[in-house]
Amino acid sequence: MTTTAPAVRPANACFSSGPCAKRPGWTPTVLRQAALGRSHRAKLPKAKLKLAIDLTREVLGVPSDYRIGITPASDTGAFEMAMWSMLGARGVDVLAWESFGEGWVADIAKELKLKDARTLKAPYGELPDLSQVSFDNDVVFTWNGTTSGVRVPDADWIPADRKGLTLCDATSAAFAQALDWPKLDVTTFSWQKALGGEAGHGIIILSPRAAERLETHKPSWPLPKVFRLTKGGKLIEGIFEGETINTPSMLCVEDYIDALQWAKSFAGLKALIARADANAKAIADWVDRTPWVDFLARVPETRSNTSVCLKVVDPAIAALSADGQAAFAKALAAFLEKEKVAFDIGSYRDAPAGLRIWCGTTIEAADVKALTHWLDYAFAIEKSKLAKAA
Template sequence: MTDFPRPGVRPNNPNFSSGPCAKRPGWTVEALADTPVGRSHRAKIGKAKLEEVINRTRAVLGIPDDYRIGIVPASDTGAVEMALWSLLGARGVDALAWESFGEGWVTDIVKQLKLPGVREIKAGYGELPDLSQVDFNNDVVFTWNGTTAGVRVPNGEWIKDDRAGLTICDATSAVFAMDLPWSKLDVVTWSWQKVLGGEGAHGMLVLGPRAVERLESYKPAWPLPKIFRMTKGGKLIEGIFKGETINTPSMIAVEDQIDALKWAESLGGVKALIARSEANLAVVQAWLDASDWAANLATVPATRSCTSICLSIKAPFFHKLSAEDKAAAAKKIVSILDKEKVGYDIGAYRDAPPGLRVWGGATVETADVKALLPWLDWAFAQVKAEFEAKAA
């Protein structure tokens, strides 16, 4: 059996999951010491904590003062569903998809809401749709960064300032790591467990003035469950955007998000967070450029994600394998890294092509990314030898 010497350096933090993501550097459970456990979120102290999340979020991201920020149920999924079910139906819809989560929103719009005449603008994994096809007379639903494909929109220049429809953007793996042009986005959603490494179950919903106007002037033809309702008597329920959450949040998770936001502030805000994520992408891409077996799934450099960095396997032996063996080989690499405790949860998403996915969000240290890469080579060499031996 071939001997494969182990790399000499291990990541200090082997957590490279794309959600929930690595906690901020230096995090310990003591960060949660000020949590008002056993207290109501509607008590003065609870509401103050929720308002603090909203205010710090606005400050770190530079969200305009006339945009509302709400903490909502069910993570990013809940936030997106609230927007889709409450806002769509007033005009046509352009639904963009180039990976599984975008596909999910298309399914909801077409098969659940059953809206007529929806224009589906799609591309395969690793590619971005032709954004010039978008009709801004329609409402436009899209992800800023495709978490399961590692493909992001490069900028907001394609979005018209004089649009008639709303732009509804799922930014869950983009916000805090990519520059979002707020004036071009009418609705933005995300979850705490991505770039800031927060805990799950809580979503963020940001509404621009145009989205608020739609909510107050349009009533969907379908019934809305309580957790989706944002208006009462034709007026926005302002309390939702002042810390009066629709359902009961975890105050432990809220305290953890405050800690993460304070950490972001200590670095210098969103620009520093973006720089950390871009540095992680740069390290991975330099390694990919020299690799004889791995490539970035995103084919166009400007569209490559700096958070959910998706890797395809380009080695000739791999392409000779059956679809079943390709999946098995990729899973074996993931298993080896997990067993060695050097890289956790880096398998490609289940609907994506067989490969790997390394999270490069702001809480991940670049030194840990650098330390991981030789281990990828090491694990791949073992898997390659195993499958070639089977074929011999």
């Protein structure tokens, strides 16, 4: 263990898992062209909203017959919109292996009160048995568990000839992991995770099958205005052309356009994914040579390359009570924040005690590598404090 402060600090200390780091080189000057003080229904603001949709399609490679809309209330709003508008037509399998998946379980069971619903759960660090999913039902799942660091390895477990719809919360996967569009009927994410945009807006992407469901299924419960994607039994096509359901922040829209144009400057989506993979590899290489830490995700193939969740496995720390382990992990995060080398890297409040480091596409690998040395330094300092107090 080293008790000497590392010589190199991360150039950007923002490793929060949402809102996430701005793109490299970002400055407030990129917002100068924002259509401020204008109605979002006017020609210029509407064109910017349409540009954000078109760039999303281009960068993510979304099929031309899929619809893309901008929603209120971040990824949560987008996913709630999908569940409240589409579920109830058939049975539903809902998968949960972390906090947000548990939230969708609660909504389906306690709010929508769907009787023909089945829950497949796994503890933090693992996936449910995907072979047990019934695709005669609608299937609700997160692609990447933001609070557990566990993701589905691919979409091979989803059949092409499924009868139900797949509803995928992809908020910490978009722009960093390869989403298999033919296997996804509803996909949602938020700007503030995917590309470091500003909070408050979500994206919903609908396959033709999802659009058909919206036009043929009427939920048995009332729908709030902000959830309504149809009128008179027909899809409101304007939503997917830049006519948002509620008033968007044109400042946030401008910021998202800037992030998308930055993403477009790379050689395709694979290059963006490679950035996240390189960041995650920097963490993995460090974990391999560091005895006091390990991944929360048990299986390497399911480890996230964005929201990387870690646990402290040093025997002296593992021997502490659960409260003691949580206090130690919080002390590590607090030490690094005080040193201004890593902000907001404590584990999610519902997750096991540990650290969570965002490694998405807006992060630089050099900063991740610099952080690992500070993690070792923080561990040495905080463990020595425990030894002295014993």
